[in-house]
Amino acid sequence: MKSLLQEMKETFGKNDDFFILKEHFVNAPVVLLGFRSLIDLPKTLNSIQKSIESIFLTDKTFDQLMHWIGEVKVNDTKEALSAIIEGKLVILLQNENDRKYVIVEPISQILNRSIESPTNENVLQGPLSSFNEDINTNIGILRKHTISDSLQIRAYSVGTNRKKKLSVLYFENNANMNLVKKIINHIESNLEKELNNVQDLSKMMGFSSWLAVNKFNTTELPQEASKFLVMGRIIMFVDRIPFALVLPGLFWDMFAIDNDRNYxxxxxxxxxxxxxxxxxxxxxxxxxxxxxxxxxxxxxxxxxxxxxxxxxxxxxxxxxxxxxxxxxxxxxxxxxxxxxxxxxxxxxxxxxxxxxxxxxxxxxxxxxxxxxxxxxxxxxxxxxxxxxxxxxxxxxxxxxxxxxxxxxxxxxxxxxxxxxxxxxxxxxxxxxxxxxxxxxxxx
Structure with a gap:
């Protein structure tokens, strides 16, 4: 049986930005794996060392220490590969027959735009922030606009060759749960399909490709997305798509926006x-x-x-x-x-x-x-x-x-x-x- 390190080398070894770094944490040999283009390695190592030093003062064992700095996995090669692709740091513990590892959330390279004014939807009176390509940033912006404990978020990883993050957001007290279940069932039954654009998402939802009307209403304004949540709609975010997708889209949406209520x-x-x-x-x-x-x-x-x-x-x-x-x-x-x-x-x-x-x-x-x-x-x-x-x-x-x-x-x-x-x-x-x-x- 191949070691986990050998499988990683065979899969990612041809990539020049893939690193294999040997380190010692508390005198235990470990191997760090990840992509330099996604991980700020010096800052990440510095952060891990500080965390280990502060935790080790409490007389934790090395095994307990690994649980504190990340998620410990054993023999799950597929998840380790997926974690590296998503930009996470994998720490391989060589003293456990080379099959035990820790998934750590690193300090990422700055690859996203800052929060800017909307480019496709002009706002005369109202908030000027807009969504960008990072799905976590978009969810955070929307949480700022909808400070409520009834906001529910379901996150998925879609695709086989190219993984994409997909999140479904709804208000538990406002949304129709039958509609939410239908949407979630369609997503969960099509997780293996590739998701690169809105057409792929429409196919995942079972919509016809030949409709002249888009069943998704799109907006790059957090204020509008927040209004749709309050109205009982479901918001969907896809990673690297800088706008919110609203389900279901209705005819009246092309005539009314929440910004009108500032007049x-x-x-x-x-x-x-x-x-x-x-x-x-x-x-x-x-x-x-x-x-x-x-x-x-x-x-x-x-x-x-x-x-x-x-x-x-x-x-x-x-x-x-x-x-x-x-x-x-x-x-x-x-x-x-x-x-x-x-x-x-x-x-x-x-x-x-x-x-x-x-x-x-x-x-x-x-x-x-x-x-x-x-x-x-x-x-x-x-x-x-x-x-x-x-x-x-x-x-x-x-x-x-x-x-x-x-x-x-x-x-x-x-x-x-x-x-x-x-x-x-x-x-x-x-x-x-x-x-x-x-x-x-x-x-």
Whole structure:
């Protein structure tokens, strides 16, 4: 039977940052194993020596001493390998047939960002801290915002080749325990699956990969995550993903955030009403332009109809082709603004949008009115809460535009009914997507 040290050498020996260090603790020979890239070795050794010196003064035996500085294991090779991969220090006791070891929580290398202001969700009045890539930091931030003894945390290690930490948080007094059990059962039955992104987590939860709506509501704001916990939702953190995943995600989440409550009630209602209007404008405006120009111009006042006809004088394409062409160009500009460096992205996309918009109008490829409609649609699309929600809205407006080109105003109404029907059919562990608020005992 191979010794534990030999198995460690065979597994990690080809890694240049893997260290095998021989030491003596209280005149007993030990071997330290770990990764230099994850462990601050000098500080860790200094901390262990101080702990041993202070504990040894109480006349503890060497075996008792090891229990004080870490978790003692015997013959569990798999757990030792997993501990090293996770960045822990393994102390191998050579006087116990080379099969006894101690897992110690070391002083880690500083590999994480500090707590910074949110980058994707702007806060005008409210806490400016945001989640980062370290799962323990995120849980600590959330505990600061939810000082309560009812907060429960379940932690898991997911994956076989690449281990990822996953934590589930909920309020025991607020959350529906049937929902919590369903989520935990799905996780525990899929612990061997790899978890690298939200799509992998959706598959683990049993969600369809072809949904146009994300069943997870995401936020990088601890204040928002705390509000969801109080409302009975379940929060999930995945290590190296710098935002909280909220289950179940509901339709109303794209219009209301907890930061709205820092304003007077009338202003709060006005802000949320503007978001609803912006959502409807995003869906309806492109289709309305196509319907009024190509199918139902008779519903317009004669002055407006003549003005639109004059603006489209010389345009060679039908209204639908004109609309989709400009929408695709606009989508490309928006995607480029995300990918380009922050120093040049806004300038380049703004100049590009102005030049392209002016050029296509001068070339009589599109009408002036279409540029106005597209600008209003883009601005309205940005009013909803959450970038993932704006993405699904951008997809649905194409469906309404195509139906409007066939059936006119009736097609717009049919498209809205179709989208509402689609939303009504979405459930997350028995919770309908169109719930305004999830009650504890309704599942």
């Amino acid at each position: 007077p009630v009338p202003l709060m209602f006005v802000i949320r009403s503007l978001r609803i209007i912006g959502y409807l404008m995003t869906l309806i405006l492109p289709g309305l332009y196509v319907a009024l120009v190509a199918v139902n111009p008779e519903v317009l006042r004669i002055e407006l109809a003549l003005s639109i006809a004059q603006s489209r004088d010389g345009v060679p394409y039908p209204a639908l082709v004109e609309m989709i062409l400009m929408l695709v160009i606009l989508e490309l500009i928006m995607e480029a603004s995300v990918r380009l460096p922050k120093s040049i992205g806004p300038t380049l996309t703004m100049v590009g949008g102005i030049i392209i918009g002016q050029a296509v109008v001068d070339a009589k490829l599109v009408s002036n009115l279409l540029i106005i409609v597209l600008a209003a649609t883009t601005i309205a699309n940005s009013t909803v809460v959450g970038f993932q929600n704006s993405l699904s809205t951008r997809l649905f407006k194409y469906i309404i535009a195509i139906l409007a080109s066939i059936f006119g105003i009736l097609g717009i109404m049919g498209g809205l009914v179709l989208i509402c029907t689609y939303f009504a059919g979405i459930t997350t562990f028995g919770v309908p997507y169109l719930y305004f608020n999830m009650k504890k005992d309704e599942i």
